[in-house]
Amino acid sequence: MSQNPRQGIGRLFRLRQEIPASIFSAAGFVVPVALLFLWWLITSLGLVKPLFLPSPGAVLEEGWRQLSEGILVSDASVSIYRILIGWLAATIVAVPVGILMGNFRIIEGALEPLISTVRYMPVVALIPLSILWAGIGDMQKVLILFLGTFFQQSLMIMDNVKNIDRNLIRAGQTLGFSNFEILYRIILPAALPGIWDTFRITIGWTWTYLVVAELVAASEGLGRRIMDAQRYLATDTILFGTLFIGLMGLLTDYLFKKSGRALFRWNNQSR
């Protein structure tokens, strides 16, 4: 037990210290692979009935079936379309609202209590109302995704904006810029790396609301497929669908990280 912590396994467990990059990325593979192996082991030893936990092979087979029958592509395109429209609609409103709340105390005072309350309201509970308001078409799905995204997003953008150095605004005032010019030429670009990160996080949340959005009156979509499978106890379909949505979320995350790095080359923090 009196091993030198600077050697052996101990060097990986020093507070806030760098570890070799290869070990860092390897660690990210080891955990899922170990879980996958455990999953395979449990199912192939027959410890659990396939109804409760289908084998990895069965889930993969289900994925292949959906892909070859064209179901996966049509489900995914319908869902991606809804995600994009729902998230964009939320973003288009949340960016100006967040920026105004972050810069004008009067607007923060007027909206913050309301938004903070609404964001705790369960979106699932709003499904009946959303049908009443928006019908049973795509609009209703988009509305649910909007409601699930907008409130959190506008509060986060408010914080992004508040985090910029106040002296940047003072410099702008001294240089003779108007309030509006300072908002869009100084505050917006200064807060943009933070706002971009908020985009990355919130589109992840939009993905998690997909199943809720496609709960009612949908014939297609990744979420719909999962809900349908429930009726037939097709656990392989449920598992595949869930994993696939996770994968899409991961991909979106990656795209935002990559584009953020390309857009904000001036920013060391986003590298």
Place this chain on the structure above:
Amino acid sequence: MSTALKTKVAIDGVGKIFQVDGSPVTAIERIDLDIKENEFVSIVGTSGCGKSTLLNIVGGLDEPTSGEIRIDGARVLGPGRNRGFVFQSYSLFEWMTVKGNIRFALEKSALGKAEKDELVSHFVQAVGLSGFENAYPQQLSGGMRQRVAIARALVYKPSILLMDEPFGALDAQTRGMMQELLLKVWEDHKVTVLFVTHDVDEAIFLADRVIVLASRPGKVKKDLTIKLPRPRSFELVTDPQFTVYKREILTDIREETLKVMALDRK
């Protein structure tokens, strides 16, 4: 500096009361100061003596509760392009290059493109940043960033430069170099400077006049004219007369610090 010079900044009975948790706190009781054209004035005092508040009021970024500021006889009602501001936190536009930052300050100027380009390159050179025109602020050291901020604050030819502990975040060696650079720029471009600092050596080394502020509430404790020859270089800090000024100011500040500590104990 001769007394014939005209008043550039008149600080006339300025007071400032802040509301802290609903109760009024007097940051500045009353300050009267006349600052002459092209004068270099340092303001020193303990933390919380209101020196940054005073600078913000002169800059038009904060309103006085009483009294007024006049620049060239005209009352200050807000920020304006006759003043340039340099902050301790650099406060550069990080998404713009060095040149872009300086150029941005000229946007509201009526000059033509060629004249603006010339001004930008003149100031890039004046602050010693030639070769770094296209670098982004985060690629620069603290001293270099502050050079960009100085160039940005001077490029549109304000007649007053307001500096709020501009070298406070720099290491001692860089700070010394920046002080000499600032004096050179000031001598070449003739502006009135109001320079807030904690550092007594820095205050004396740079200024024609050092104002010592008393704390809680802030008011002028001492107005000391620094009769040291110019141009100045770093050896000046070993001059016997420099030491005399330093002793006097340090004594004042120590007195204020003891007073504040006694207040805090209550």
